Amino acid sequence: MSKFTILLGGDLIRTPLLDRQVEGTRVIAADAGISHARTLSLTPELWVGDFDSVPADLPDELAAVPRQVFPAEKDKTDGELAIAAALERGATSLVLAGAFGGKRTDHAFLHLALGVRLAEAGTEVILTSGAQEGVPLLPGKACFDYADGMLFSILGFSDLAGLTVTGAKWPLNHVEVAFGSSLTISNEVKGRLEVALGSGRALLLAHPFPLT
16 A cells, blocks of 8 residues: 655644554645645645745745646646545555645535545545544445544535444434535444445545644
């Protein structure tokens, strides 16, 4: 397995869990995401983008990272280009760090949708801000090692059918969930969390390090 961390321009805090997730990975930064390299003490092998939002006062080792420059008027975001560069280098697993929040809601939404699309294509994906993390859910069964009481939601990207959730404060048993329903928002882990999905596409959004 070839695991890459993609540094995106959203929110990010450093946590022990995030440190474990990025340890030993190859790293590519997308434009302003280079600032997270300092936060995580990482040096990317490549810096991708149109460079319209380069952070000021970068240390020399980050300013010297090799760049792949694209025009400002392009048909892909810097984040999608960075992901494409990782896939071209053989990535089979991705940590999308800085995938949530930030100044651009449209970019944050795209990261969620991209995560699901990549999972459908067979790439293992975790989206994270350090405080929150997202894992795509496709038909089948998935198990999660989260602490009791941790908040989580299931965000549907389509109608969902045959959804079963166990190990939760509010379990579900083979239910249908319409696209846009709030039924699967704000649940809590209670035991060993398992999610089974008959059909549809979704993303489990967990809060392992909630901000107070």
